[in-house]
Amino acid sequence: MSGDTELIMTAFQKLVVFWRASQWQTAGEAGLNPTQGEVLQHISRRSARLGELAEQLGVSQASLSDTVSSLEARGLARRRPDPDDGRARRIESTADGQRAVAELSMAPVELERAIEHLGEEERGAFARALVRIIRMLQEADAIPVQRMCVTCRHFRPFAHADVARPHHCAFVDAAFGDARLRLDCDDHEAAPAKEAAATWRRFEMA
Ligand code: SF4
The missing domain is CATH 1.10.10.10 (Winged helix-like DNA-binding domain superfamily/Winged helix DNA-binding domain)
Known part of the structure; x- marks a missing residue:
């Protein structure tokens, strides 16, 4: 290691x-x-x-x-x-x-404050890295599959030139940044396997 x-x-x-x-x-x-x-x-x-x-x-x-x-x-x-x-x-x-x-606030407030203290760009990079780690753990059957943007048929990664908000959600027809990637979205609709694989490649390669 x-x-x-x-x-x-x-x-x-x-x-x-x-x-x-x-x-x-x-x-x-x-x-x-x-x-x-x-x-x-x-x-x-x-x-x-x-x-x-x-x-x-x-x-x-x-x-x-x-x-x-x-x-x-x-x-x-x-x-x-x-x-x-x-x-x-x-x-x-x-x-x-x-x-x-x-x-019942299950999220430790001290941790929330520490994350908020990071700059927007740092939070975005951190969120993206976490999404990648979680997705890889799911693919390895190590943790349950969640209703994440990266497996959603409405997700268009890097659809916009705006570096702060490069992704697009076709469900709400809006652009958003890495820090707004969802891990458990009520509006999630699973993309067919081939489409999900292509979306994931676009997300990873950018
Ligand atoms: S519907 Fe939810 S999970 Fe799907 S792309 Fe939009 S925000 Fe992400």
Whole structure:
């Protein structure tokens, strides 16, 4: 391993430890464990079937079911019949769950401030590098596939000459920069495999 790779790996490790400790603290203050807090945050954004949610979070359906049951017991989540399939159920947050999420800031504020302190260009380069790392981990089946710009049929990488906002989202018909690349977008529509591969090549080569 080269020296700079080792430095980056060590930095990731330190940030993960810090983030996890912060999650334990904020979730604990709300009477939740970090996994419950994470699940609640996901279902407060949109309802999901158990299998979908387990895939997004990278956990087993059995352990997720236990977590959802504990949230249900506290009145923070509920399972409802899926309107698209009467035999399936969707998990959603209740009004109390939404209120709990509003009080539950899972992102450490100190880290947010440190990132904000970087210049716009630095944030953009950092965001782009992270997207590339995440995409490669997904391709290696190491982490779950997310609804990222780089796999979306609406994404047009480097469609504009403007270096600050080179990409284009055809869904909202707007240009945007690296710092606005999405990792989990509600409007994402998966591109067909060939198209996604071509988009990824354009994104990587630029
Ligand atoms: S719809 Fe969302 S994921 Fe797709 S390109 Fe636009 S912002 Fe990115």
